[in-house]
Amino acid sequence: MKKRILSATMTSLLAIAMLLAGCSQTTQAPPTEPAKTEQPAQTPAPAPEPAKEGPKQLIVGRGGDSVGLDPIRETDGESFKVTENIYDTLVGYEEESTKVVPSLAEKWEVSPDGLTYTFTLRKGVKFHDGTDFNAEAVKWNFERWMDKSNPFHNQDGYYYYNDMFGGYKGDANHVIKSVEAVDPGTVKFTLNYPLAPFIQNLGMSPFAIASPTAVQAAGADGFTEKPVGTGPFKFKEWKRNDTITLEKNPDYWNAGYPKVDTLVFKAIPENTARLTALINGEIDLMDGLNPDDAEDVKANSELQLILRPSMNIGYIGFNVEKEPFNNQKVREAISHAINKPEIIEAFFAGLGQPAVNPMPPTLWGHNDSIKDREFNLDKAKQLLAEAGFPNGFKTQFWAMPVPRPYMPDGVKIAEAIQQDLKKIGVETEIVTMEWATYLEKTRIGEQTMFMLGWTGDNGDPDNFLATLLDKNNIDGNNNTRWANEEASQLMMKAKQASTQSEREQLYKQVQEIIFKDVPMVPLAHSTPALAARANVVDYKPHPKGSESLEKVDIK
Structure with a gap:
């Protein structure tokens, strides 16, 4: 094919003409309609895809x-x-309350005598390892928890199970008589005696259902670092x-x-x-x-x-098995020497209130008739003298190493209390340690005076009073090691009572006994x-x- 070649002169003239046409805006004539030529059909450009979220x-x-x-x-x-x-539990709670709702169990029925609970389980649920969640898995978990002879029961004990279900299989107060897998989608619990908060307890975090296959593969100790749930x-x-x-x-x-x-x-x-x-x-x-x-x-x-x-309590506890805190007057003296309002003002910034009882006033059953002891250093000194310590004494004061909802800064709060106690002759050495060690040592009773707290698990008074102060929960969550027979009997009656009003009156009696004997100083609800x-x-x-x-x- 021959190429058309323009002379240099012609090319220059064409360039000048084009330049003049481009510069002229007001004097140029309207352009004539260009000749129309056929164009090949164009495929529309695809719309851009929306950006994908990473x-x-x-x-x-x-x-x-x-x-x-x-x-x-x-x-x-x-x-x-x-x-x-x-993990998931059989039942759960509403997003912002402790009202029970279905979870792994879609529905349940309770026998008129309160001794049989039958749960219909959610179908098609798998554990993370691909194995089936079913009634046998539920039964396997509960038998592991309640039977100390089970090869996958951790021999240190399951403290929450002990606290909420009356000990373990064979113990006098153990609640669960048997767990039966009726069919893959149905599990039945038979109780030894009625337990008013039974359903409420099942929604608590410790009673989540784990993969039996994974527990068996990892062992009772290894599973804590290889968790598998649904x-x-x-x-x-x-x-x-x-x-x-x-x-x-x-x-x-x-x-x-x-x-x-x-x-x-x-x-x-x-x-x-x-x-x-x-x-x-x-x-x-x-x-x-x-x-x-x-x-x-x-x-x-x-x-x-x-x-x-708010559903919590921060408290100062006493190991009542150790001197001098085995003396009620010493414990009462300390309670008069702690300036709760000042501590709350200094460390809670308006997001806390002084506590009188071990359970918060937002829970039903709180005894509002109990009035707190006043901050009174003279009264504290008098009680110490009556207890045989006119010049005070020296002791350790265990302070929490981590911030908790009920205790924003454990060490600083301990230092403030240390200054109050110094005024009545009680010299305290503040002791702290890594959190897991702190929890274990207070559980087994190595502490004297200590700082701890509790956030409620299920909205039931039993979860505060019995969990923290029932004699049957020593070596569990009763870190004061307080063993009051009358209080424990009242708490057992309250667990089995058929109406909330009856339970409420029993729990109010328990709070009066606790206040009088002072196993702890309730500090704040935050x-x-x-x-x-x-x-x-x-x-x-x-x-x-x-x-x-x-x-x-x-x-």
Whole structure:
């Protein structure tokens, strides 16, 4: 093919003409209609695809690491924060109350005599290892918990099971007579005696159903680091005292959840450091906010302040088996020497109230007629003299090493109490240690005077009074080791009573006995403050102190 070649002159003239045409805006004539030529059909350009969201990760900052991830073995909130996202219980609670709702059990029936409970189980549910959840799995879990001779029963004991179900198989007060797998979708519990809070207890975090296959493979001790449940997230990795990482369970029975792909629990012991990490975007959600920081969080447009409904007690306890705290007058003297209002003002910033009883006033059965002892140093000195300690004494004072909802800063609060006690001649050495060690040593009674607390698990008075102070729970959660026969008998009657009004009157009597004998000094009921990034949505803190995060999303 021949190429057409323009002379240099012609090319220059054409360029000038084109330039003049481009520069002329007001004098040029309207352009003539160009000649139409046939164009080949054009395929429309495809519409751009919407941008796909990448994997979502939610990082939760907290004050301490979990003790373990086999929920039946644990008693601490840091463990349950994680296990509630790995496991499910037979029944659960409403998102913001302790009203019982279905979970792994879709429905249940109770016999008129209160001795038989029959549960219809949810169909098609799988454990994270792919094995079936069914009635045999439920039976296997309960037999593991209640029978000390079971090869997968941890020989240190399951303290919550002991506390809530009257000991173990063969014990005089053990509640559960038998568990029967009627068919794969039906399980029946037969009780030795009626237990008023039986259903309420089953929703508690420790009674989550684990994969029997996984427990058998890992062993009773190994399973605590290799947890397998039916919950919204699967266990991935645990870096001790740093992070626990969970991954989304794509086969979760509650369709559409969870909303995030990865859930990370990060331990940042110091409250202020945790808040700094939140402000810097290193974490998305945190608990243990210093009450003094609440207003700053509210003023920050990139953050949101969240308040957890109050259902807790922070207290100073006495090991009543050790001198001088085996003397009631010594314990009463200490109670007069602790300035509760001043401590709450200094450390709770308006998000707490002085406590009188071991259970919060938000629970039914609270004895409002009991009036607290006044802060009175002279009265405290008088009682010490009557007890045989006119010049006071020296003792250890165990202080919590991690912030808890009911105790924002254990060591600083202990230092404030230390100064009060010094004024009546009681010299205290503050002792603290790693959290898991602290819990274990207070459980077995190594402490003298100590600091602890409790967040209710199920909204029932039994979960405070019996759990913390029943003589049958010594070596469990009764860290005061107080063994009052009258109080324990009243608590047993209350467990078996058929009406709430009858139970309420019995629990009020128990609180009067506790107040008179002073195994502990109830310090405060707090309204725990949390904070989150502004883009965290659908987080609803539960009164019991921990919750599943399956519905939480990030915008």
